[in-house]
Amino acid sequence: MKLDPFYLIVDSAAWIERLVPLGVKLVQLRIKDMDETALRAEFGKAKALCAQNRCQLIINDHWRLAIEEGCDFVHLGQEDLQAADLSQIRAAGVKLGLSTHDHAELETAMAARPDYIALGPIYPTILKKMKWAPQGLERIAEWKRLVGPIPLVAIGGLNPDRIGGVFEAGADSAAVVTDITLNADPEARTREWIEKTGRWR
Secondary structure (H helix, E strand, O other), X not given: OOOOOEEEEEOOHHHHHHXXXXXXXXXXEOOOOOOHHHXXXXXXXXXXXXXXXXXXXEEEOOHHHHHHOOOOEEEEOHHHXXXXXXXXXXXXXXXXXXXXXXXXXXXXXXXXXXXXXXXXXXXXXXXXXXXXXXXXXXXHHHHHXXXXXXXXXXXOOOOHHHHHHHHHXXXXXXXXXXXXXXXXXXXXXXXXXXXXXXXXX
């Protein structure tokens, strides 16, 4: 499986509507606090927008709802992985991405046979408080040796100036959140990311 090198992460279908038509081919919808009815509506809208734009949609955490709403890719953190029914996810034909931060989590993730593994934070990040220090580029190289053919996603503190080092270290895809959503011109920043990751596409 090949992932697009530019991996956008947003918290609403409105962001997907705004940015995916610019040429985004891989997007994660990560919504934390929302009731089920509203979540289903967001998933449905996001799924339709991604289908129109030939973009792969990945749903964060809510794997049961993702299956029920016909979504075909979910991303789980380690805590969510422990509570998830992997056999049900696989039986539904849903692909799986997993977060890792240390060797123990990587071992757990590999045992689940994921479709990609994410490593972070690569650089300091303002997205959320992390108990892990920045992993750095050497950890990307180490992780790539350990995961082999499984696509490796780098996340945390990434910006266009850091793209080259991340891919040269062995990442297959770079996940971006606040560098775009907090940018003064998210559309222009998205276009910059698409352009600069083009050589690894």
